[in-house]
Amino acid sequence: MNVVKVTLRSADLSGPACHKSIGAKAIIYNPFYDFTPYPSLTVQKIGDIEGNEGDKVTPRPRLLAVVNFGALRWIEIEEQGKEEGHAKEMIHVQCLKFELVISMISRRAQIKRPFAIMKGIKSVIFAARRASQAPLAQQRKPVTSRILPQSMRNGRYSTSLNPATTRSISTGRPRKAQEATAERESSNPALAFPCLDALESRSASLRSRPSEQGPEPSYTSGDHLRFHSEKPILLDWGGLLPEFDVAYETWGELNSDRSNAILLHTGLSASSHAKSSDLNPKPGWWEKFIGPGLAVDTNKYFVICTNVIGSCYGSTGPSSIDPANGQRYGTRFPILTMEDMVRAQFRLLDGLGIKKLYASVGSSMGGMQSLAAAVLFPDRVGKVVSISGCARSHPYSVAMRHTQRQVLMMDPNWNRGFYYDGIPPHAGMKLAREIATVTYRSGPEWEQRFGRRRADPSKPPALCPDFLIETYLDHAGEKFCLQYDPNSLLYVSKAMDLFDLGVDNQNRMRALRHQNKSKLAAGEGPGPEGQSCNLTLPESPYEEQPSETTSRSLNDAVDAPAGGPPADLVAGLGPMQHHPTLVMGVASDILFPAWQQREIAETLKAAGNRQVTHVELGEDKSLFGHDTFLLDLEHIGGNLKRFLN
Numbered sequence: 001m002n003v004v005k006v007t008l009r010s011a012d013l014s015g016p017a018c019h020k021s022i023g024a025k026a027i028i029y030n031p032f033y034d035f036t037p038y039p040s041l042t043v044q045k046i047g048d049i050e051g052n053e054g055d056k057v058t059p060r061p062r063l064l065a066v067v068n069f070g071a072l073r074w075i076e077i078e079e080q081g082k083e084e085g086h087a088k089e090m091i092h093v094q095c096l097k098f099e100l101v102i103s104m105i106s107r108r109a110q111i112k113r114p115f116a117i118m119k120g121i122k123s124v125i126f127a128a129r130r131a132s133q134a135p136l137a138q139q140r141k142p143v144t145s146r147i148l149p150q151s152m153r154n155g156r157y158s159t160s161l162n163p164a165t166t167r168s169i170s171t172g173r174p175r176k177a178q179e180a181t182a183e184r185e186s187s188n189p190a191l192a193f194p195c196l197d198a199l200e201s202r203s204a205s206l207r208s209r210p211s212e213q214g215p216e217p218s219y220t221s222g223d224h225l226r227f228h229s230e231k232p233i234l235l236d237w238g239g240l241l242p243e244f245d246v247a248y249e250t251w252g253e254l255n256s257d258r259s260n261a262i263l264l265h266t267g268l269s270a271s272s273h274a275k276s277s278d279l280n281p282k283p284g285w286w287e288k289f290i291g292p293g294l295a296v297d298t299n300k301y302f303v304i305c306t307n308v309i310g311s312c313y314g315s316t317g318p319s320s321i322d323p324a325n326g327q328r329y330g331t332r333f334p335i336l337t338m339e340d341m342v343r344a345q346f347r348l349l350d351g352l353g354i355k356k357l358y359a360s361v362g363s364s365m366g367g368m369q370s371l372a373a374a375v376l377f378p379d380r381v382g383k384v385v386s387i388s389g390c391a392r393s394h395p396y397s398v399a400m401r402h403t404q405r406q407v408l409m410m411d412p413n414w415n416r417g418f419y420y421d422g423i424p425p426h427a428g429m430k431l432a433r434e435i436a437t438v439t440y441r442s443g444p445e446w447e448q449r450f451g452r453r454r455a456d457p458s459k460p461p462a463l464c465p466d467f468l469i470e471t472y473l474d475h476a477g478e479k480f481c482l483q484y485d486p487n488s489l490l491y492v493s494k495a496m497d498l499f500d501l502g503v504d505n506q507n508r509m510r511a512l513r514h515q516n517k518s519k520l521a522a523g524e525g526p527g528p529e530g531q532s533c534n535l536t537l538p539e540s541p542y543e544e545q546p547s548e549t550t551s552r553s554l555n556d557a558v559d560a561p562a563g564g565p566p567a568d569l570v571a572g573l574g575p576m577q578h579h580p581t582l583v584m585g586v587a588s589d590i591l592f593p594a595w596q597q598r599e600i601a602e603t604l605k606a607a608g609n610r611q612v613t614h615v616e617l618g619e620d621k622s623l624f625g626h627d628t629f630l631l632d633l634e635h636i637g638g639n640l641k642r643f644l645n
């Protein structure tokens with residue numbers, strides 16, 4: 001096996017974060033393969049300059065990474081992003097001795113700040129002698145606000161280098177808008193588009209993955225338990241899953257009378273991995289909220305977190321195999337609702353012999369499910385916690401999810417949902433995640449954190465990410481674009497749009513279910529009537545329609561009008577009359593605005609519930625917007641703990 005020892009240089013390459021680069025795809029190109037990235041180049045080991053490996057690496061500017069490059073005998077190393085923007089230098093190295101030391105540094109780090117180096121290992125420059133000339137990454141200006149997390153206050157961001165999600169370097173010189181001849185004739189030079197080069201490069205690398213890996217990434221989040229139901233599940237809109245899996249994880253002990261179980265519902269794209277465990281030691285998405293003596297106290301409670309059906313982290317979803325034909329469902333997967341997801345979870349509870357939950361707890365989409373669980377199974381739920389959730393989706397949130405779905409579906413690689421044997425729609429996913437991120441945080445947070453700072457003010461403005469807020473969104477998209485199944489995003493986000501606990505909607509769905517059950521009993525196939533979508537834009541201009549429900553403006557909701565909450569919703573939440581309920585909201589949340597949680601609380605009270613606790617975190621407490629539930633241990637965690645105990 002040939003190895004190349006690569007020296008990374010950056011003041012920021014220090015501490016345990018560096019170990020995340022293990023598994024990173026190194027970007028050395030194989031000239032025998034048309035400059036497509038050599039697939040087996042992955043960082044194998046990290047050690048300090050003395051060659052020690054492992055966690056004992058002490059902070060120091062120079063670290064050693066050992067890269068396995070298989071049988072490759074030649075490497076061609078390209079320096080990217082020189083001052084001129086597109087000059088390149090090719091250096092041929094014959095790897096006869098199998099070990100050579102090269103210096104690796106990101107020129108782009110000048111532009112994109114230290115984390116960019118770890119993120120992409122963007123370029124490679126040959127020869128140690130040149131390393132001294134290489135510029136160190138520009139330090140990030142620290143943000144000191146007390147409401148920002150420690151990692152941000154330090155101005156140090158942890159980085160992860162998932163090979164699947166790491167943006168790979170462009171395979172050629174940064175491409176400009178036009179060819180060189182046209183440039184000579186133009187008054188001004190054409191711009192370079194490294195952000196587009198990177199997308200093309202990722203497509204190329206996905207295309208050239210060895211077939212056993214498949215171009216489609218494996219969506220798993222580590223080990224989990226699996227509940228398999230042989231019994232079919234009929235979905236609200238008439239679809240049918242002949243059998244299904246629910247991936248789940250648990251923490252704490254189930255007591256003898258099985259009365260201490262808490263069902264934790266996740267947000268849209270989360271897996272069942274809320275907390276590390278022996279089974280899966282990776283930190284979970286609520287790592288600091290769950291544990292002995294913590295907000296969800298595992299000394300007292302048996303905590304169960306599932307991956308929702310429709311998702312891709314072990315539960316049955318569009319990327320699963322349809323037992324009927326042995327092929328992946330793709331967009332033959334049926335339309336889902338929150339209630340369908342909850343019904344599948346309760347099948348798991350049946351399987352675990354849990355008749356009644358101590359509490360149903362959830363945030364964001366999980367906050368919707370938490371309410372839905374109590375409405376669907378009032379006798380099987382004790383306490384209810386709904387954080388940054390709602391009783392029905394608001395048009396603004398539908399609009400934001402619509403735009404995400406549209407950019408994803410417009411990616412030609414989406415291929416109407418049948419991309420599992422091709423290149424996944426990573427560009428559409430990236431854009432969708434960027435839009436989502438805009439809705440997850442808040443303007444005031446970004447004002448404090450990034451202001452109007454550009455990543456590298458010494459460079460002329462670029463159409464590719466340039467301001468820090470742009471590189472932040474770009475990074476959020478990069479990180480996610482191969483992490484979650486695009487079809488799952490479409491189905492789960494649509495299920496959020498369809499969420500409505502108003503009694504009219506509940507009655508409509510009940511009637512539809514009844515009809516579909518009868519059809520199934522009569523031996524007719526599943527599927528709603530008029531299954532194919534036939535919505536087209538109307539030829540005549542749209543005319544305003546009278547509101548279907550009691551009309552209320554946002555301000556009405558904010559001011560708790562004398563008229564009270566909508567009667568339709570009061571009737572819909574009627575089954576929750578006797579459940580002690582905690583509702584939490586965050587003033588800086590634009591996706592599930594605080595008035596929606598006020599609405600839940602008011603509605604429950606109007607329905608006769610005398611045990612409603614409503615907490616709203618003002619902007620003095622959190623500027624993290626919708627993501628506050630993931631970040632604010634003190635207020636979210638503190639109130640949750642008090643309520644549960």
Ligand SMILES: CC(=O)SCCNC(=O)CCNC(=O)[C@H](O)C(C)(C)COP(=O)(O)OP(=O)(O)OC[C@H]1O[C@@H](n2cnc3c(N)ncnc32)[C@H](O)[C@@H]1OP(=O)(O)O
Nearest residue numbers: 115157158159160267268364365440468471472475627630
């Ligand atoms: C709708 C629902 O039902 S679900 C709710 C939706 N929310 C989500 O899905 C969560 C999305 N958010 C996340 O995943 C976040 O990372 C959290 C909440 C887990 C952590 O938040 P924070 O600690 O504030 O991290 P933040 O969002 O700032 O991201 C930090 C990352 O951005 C990078 N970064 C920060 N600033 C910049 C910048 N200007 N340019 C480029 N990258 C940047 C950091 O290097 C770090 O990279 P890494 O994640 O690869 O280590």
